[in-house]
Amino acid sequence: MFLSRTGLTRLLLLLALIWYRSGRVVKNSILNRSEFPRGYVAGGNYATDCAVARNPADARGESLSACEDETFWELHDALGRVVERPVIATCDPHRRTWNTVMGPLRDPNPLGGLWLYAHGAPTTTGGGRTAAPRILAPDVTPNRAHRIALVGYPEGHDFHPLGAAVWPSYEGNASSLYVVNHARARTVIEQFTISPARPLEAHHVRTISSRFFVSPNALALTSPDAFYVTNDHLITRRWPIIGHFLPIIETLFALPLGFISHVTLTPPGGSRDIARHTFAKLFLPLPNGISVNAVGNRLAVSSSSLAQVYVYARDAATDRLPQLLNTVPLPFTPDNLHYSRARSTGIENIVVAGHPHFPSLTAVGANKTGAAAPSWVMAIIPKIENGAKPATVFDTDAPISASSKLPSDGARWTLQTLFQSDGVESAGGFGSSCTGLFDPDTGNLYVTGLYAEGGMMVCKPNEKK
Structure with a gap:
């Protein structure tokens, strides 16, 4: 049956609206699949410098695989210097059977886990890479991943970790660790404590629930007991019947129904967990990763459906986000992001990872034979020169340059590729990148893969140098 003239007009207007809102995203991340290299790491040799x-030897169901988020756990000495940065990663090998964001929702029973990876040489930030007393327990073998035991975790309580954030440790004291848990009934946030003396034990404190936790995704701490949390959708796959298609429409049309909350907690053991909840920013299209800079006056959040990063001014006294400072388009759909100090300038960049070809990602999630989802990790770098203008040629060292997919960089920022891979794991690639961490002292790059069998890629391009 053919559409009437009115129906055809409405369809064309609808398609025009999608193209106006998301044309660049559709072109770069849906229609076109670039020929990515097996692997590329900035300033190094992928073949020799990177390994999962x-x-x-670990059984797949209990292994470090399908890792979503990762965060540095900064360990400070008595002088306040960061001397170690072990990585804590959230992994769920059964993500293909339980994924409340992308689906499906078939089997919530197997548990995900937390993992810790410690670099071999402690460092300080006061003048480069120099030896310093180790704070992390000496029985933690460096340069390998260790599963973190969940001590005191409620029996029968699901654990499907997504976003995570941990407060720094000072002179060996225990840190608060928060993890978004996409449990079977509803999404909650788990609070743990973790100590450098026993870093392979996360002691469960409480499960935090709220009617405002509609679709929590990522966390950014503002104190040991306060954080921002993104809610990526208003309509979720948990809804009966309409949950099979309305969340897809919300994503496809980049509907601004997501939001950022700021939550302040009460001390554990009270009658309620949340002392104060505020909506820091409403009406965002699929807000995903979130990060606060070291000074605390900037907040960055990624919009996956519009393939861009928003940078807001932050009022540290009120936790409000009074002004949008920058909107940074990306050549892929971004997932998580983190502020990170650059080695050469000391200026904070934003390291963001994401998915260059979304149909490939969904094919991998659906276990389609031969499917591979490419990876892309990029740094958003502030321009410090006065009177800088947008450039049409940039990111020229990358095999697939960002300038081949974007018309220009910005007057106040540019882009640099840190990592790329075609995602063919059977041949040595690394797929479905969703988080990137850059250590400014060692130069190490850590990349997690949403569906990657290898879980986390560790690149050390500066180790031999």
């Missing part, structure tokens, strides 16, 4: 962290 998963131990191949």
Whole structure:
């Protein structure tokens, strides 16, 4: 049956609206699949400098695989210097059977886990890479991943970790660790404590629930007991019947129904967990990763459906976000992001990872034979020169340059590729990148893969240098 003239007009207007809102995203991340290299790492040799962290001897169901988020756990000495930065990663090998964001929702029973990876040489930030007393327990073998035991975790309580954030440790004291948990009934946030003396034990404190936790995704701490949390959708796959298609429409049309909350907690053991909840920013299209800079006056959040990063001014006294400072378009759909100090300038960049070809990602999630999802990790770098203008040629060292997919960079920022891979794991690639961490002292780059069998890629391009 053919559409009437009115129906055809409405369809064309609808398609025009999608193209106006998301044309660049559709072109770069849906229609076109670039020929990515097997692997590329900035300033290094992928073949010799990068390796997955998963131990191949581990059974898949209990292994470090399908890792979503990762965060540095900064360990400070008595002088306040960061001397170690172990990585804590959230992994769920059964993500293909339980994924409340992308689906499906078939089997919530197997549990995900937390993992810790410690670099071999402690460092300080006061003048480069120099030896310093180790704070992390000496029985933690460096340069390998260790599963973190969940001590005191409620029996029968699901654990499907997504976003995570941990407060720094000072002179060896225990840190608060928060993890978004996409449990079977509803999404909650788990609070743990973790100590450098026993870093392979996360002691469960409480499960935090709220009617405002509609679709929590990523966390950014503002104190040991306060954080921002993104809610990526208003309509979720948990809804009966309409949950099979309305969340897809919300994503496809980049509907601004997501939001950022700021939550302040009460001390554990009270009658309620949340002392104060505020909506820091409403009406965002699929807000995903979130990060606060070291000074605390900037907040960055990624919009996956519009393939861009928003940078807001932050009022540290009120936790409000009074002004949008920058909107940074990306050549891929971004997932998580983190502020990170650059080695050469000391200026904070934003390291963001994401998915260059979304149909490939969904094919991998659906276990389609031969499917591979490419990876892309990029740094958003502030321009410090006065009177800088947008450039049409940039990111020229990358095999697939960002300038081949974007018309220009910005007057106040540019882009640099840190990592790329075609995602063919059977041939040595690394796929479905969703988080990138850059250590400014060692120069190490850590990349997690949403569906990657290897879980986390560790690149050390500066180790031999």
